[in-house]
């Protein structure tokens with residue numbers, strides 16, 4: 001069985017600034033990183049590999065330099081790395097992106113059964129959380145989103161049971177394979193690549209599939225296949241903050257309130 | 271006494287053969303280690319050997335060291351007497367008596383005196399082991415009251431007694447009356463033995479055999495005990511590291527190489543030789559902050575475990591098999607635990623006190639390298655650190671664009687080769703840590719007041735990588751060192767000011783391995799020279815700091831030998847020499863944050879900083895002066911924990927900055 005992890009190279013957004021004149025992201029000199037949520041997706045895939053001996057493939061759509069992201073995945077221990085790269089894929093929104101990724105997964109499944117596809121919950125540059133579900137829809141997979149724990153994986157019965165992290169509650173759900181998971185950071189701690197793995201990853205092959213390989217209708221991919229486009233990017237005017245709680249007279253209450261707010265905003269977990 | 275030749279010759283030959291065999295067996299193991307060049311600079315090495323092995327500089331720093339000094343030198347001198355004894359026992363014609371009479375008598379006088387000194391010293395040692403045994407003589411697997419220790423002391427004592435017995439008997443028989451005046455102690459035993467009358471030849475014979483048998487037993491035991499150090503300590507001092515102790519060799523990142531040491535033959539021959547040179551004196555464990563605060567690390571145990579592991583696995587290694595006893599694993603003789611390996615603050619205290627120049631800490635770092643690089647296994651707190659370093663070149667993962675925020679509205683120039691003299695390498699703590707940012711501002715103020723031409727790299731500055739190297743992440747360190755070396759070269763940086771001893775050590779010592787020969791000064795050194803040159807005019811603002819105690823940072827003091835400059839600066843600014851803690855200068859006690867421990871939890875035992883803060887509070891200071899951002903954090907936290915927030919912690923630059931203004 002093959003497990004596919006979908007990953008994306010993103011600019012390190014904490015370092016990205018918005019050009020106030022052109023309203024575009026200033027990307028110059030900004031380092032690229034593996035989308036943090038996707039690192040958990042790869043780890044989840046590798047844990048299935050460790051436990052059940054499945055093969056793991058990492059796929060990524062992006063420009064040629066996104067290869068670095070796939071090398072990182074190879075250093076973590078994925079068996080196969082495929083870069084989906086073609087000018088025709090450029091400028092894609094989430095719909096067009098999910099078409100390309102779905103086509104790649106379909107192509108992989110012609111060789112070996114794909115049992116599980118794992119994506120990060122969202123990317124830190126787009127923040128839409130749509131690509132994972134989009135792939136599931138295109139490939140007609142069961143979709144289990146916001147997974148923060150894999151409760152059980154039944155290889156014989158071909159089912160997976162996971163816990164989903166929702167606002168203020170958890171939900172345990174089970175689905176038959178094949179499935180697509182989108183995962184949150186609480187799911188696991190990504191491993192650290194050893195030096196021998198890093199060195200091996202530099203020599204390993206990163207396959208490049210362009211549209212000659214995937215043969216998608218150019219009207220359905222890239223900018224042309226994207227019904228949404230960004231009209232403006234800007235830093236929001238920040239409203240004056242509101243003062244809540246009373247730190248002077250009730251410091252403990254104020255601290256509780258702060259923790260409560262941080263929990264709500266997902267800045268803290270218990 | 272020709273009669274014993276026939277009996278003694280085979281005994282001696284057997285003992286010597288056994289000695290050679292045991293010694294060969296052990297030293298052959300050393301050859302299993304990796305190559306390392308310790309044959310360079312013979313002149314400097316000879317000097318080190320004379321200082322540490324022969325003059326026993328470190329041995330005599332302990333009260334009982336003098337005792338050892340006496341035994342060592344008695345041994346050296348009596349080696350001649352014993353050699354004669356052995357040779358004479360086989361070839362009766364060979365004797366020191368063949369020398370000119372004057373020389374021979376002088377030697378006899380020396381032997382007599384030295385023997386009595388040795389006897390007294392051995393009695394002291396026996397008494398100490400029995401009655402006043404300090405804790406540091408014991409470790410988990412080695413007990414000071416071991417049979418072996420007593421046996422050796424007993425042997426030495428017996429040799430001396432037999433020497434006097436034999437010579438006393440001979441004198442009493444009236445042999446060599448000309449020598450009698452030169453052997454006062456033997457003459458005394460002669461007077462005791464005189465009543466034996468015509469049995470004296472038998473008494474002499476008896477003592478002769480005691481001497482002979484003990485000597486043979488000694489020869490046989492030597493290479494199988496910790497007293498092997500008698501043979502190995504002198505060469506070990508010769509082959510000691512001439513490097514800055516904390517600078518480990520680089521690694522080559524190519525396929526097929528091994529990274530770090532996970533198996534005992536991954537150590538260098540010198541690492542293995544260290545194991546056979548350890549005297550089990552316990553000095554290192556007594557100095558170690560980890561050991562002192564109840565962590566599972568004991569540097570002596572590390573050295574011992576490596577030796578035991580080597581001996582246990584010798585057959586496997588010789589057969590080219592995988593060793594059956596793991597070097598790193600569960601608690602047990604011959605194995606180091608991961609907890610022990612991660613407890614080290616790389617403070618260097620162990621290496622500073624070891625009388626035979628053993629390098630404990632680099633061995634720990636080598637094993638860390640194995641864990642991080644080959645196994646990718648380390649305390650989980652470090653994952654964030656490693657990722658932050660790799661992605662954002664600072665330990666906190668703060669955006670590099672914020673590197674210049676520390677100076678606020680202050681006008682700070684960029685470094686321009688040819689126009690600015692010094693690069694102020696601010697470092698990560700100086701750039702991002704809210705407390706240390708004040709130190710950077712204070713330093714900038716002082717530099718401006720002195721009219722120094724300086725500039726910064728701003729957001730192009732990168733982390734020096736100190737923590738990575740000490741934590742064994744040599745792969746990332748290597749990457750960062752190369753980036754920094756390229757950056758410094760490209761910008762034409764020659765002279766650098768740092769405010770962190772870790773940056774100092776890395777830029778000055780580690781980067782040498784990357785072909786970068788910078789003139790790096792710690793701010794305390796620079797400020798001292800500026801004060802001396804009269805370029806800083808001090809008022810008395812710093813006098814308000816009250817009583818100031820100075821804490822030596824390990825990486826400034828022990829690792830870079832800067833002890834006097836900060837003290838001189840404090841004295842100049844406050845008008846008084848700083849108060850000294852009990853353990854100071856090369857004997858200083860770590861704050862607990864070095865070696866990457868800054869970024870790790872301290873789960874086991876007491877906190878290192880609590881111990882240091884308690885020691886500091888004994889001086890009842892109003893202000894603790896530090897010269898390192900890590901020490902700053904550790905002291906501020908420790909003082910809060912100890913309910914003493916009113917004791918201020920100030921960096922040396924802040925003290926000088928306060929001294930720039932008049933008293934309020």
Ligand code: SF4
Pocket residue numbers: 554557558559560561567568569613614615616617618619620621630631
């Ligand atoms: S370097 Fe310091 S902490 Fe590490 S073993 Fe030596 S004395 Fe202990």
Ligand code: SF4
Pocket residue numbers: 547548549550551552553554555569570573620623624625626627628630
């Ligand atoms: S390593 Fe050095 S200081 Fe430590 S016990 Fe051995 S000889 Fe003594």
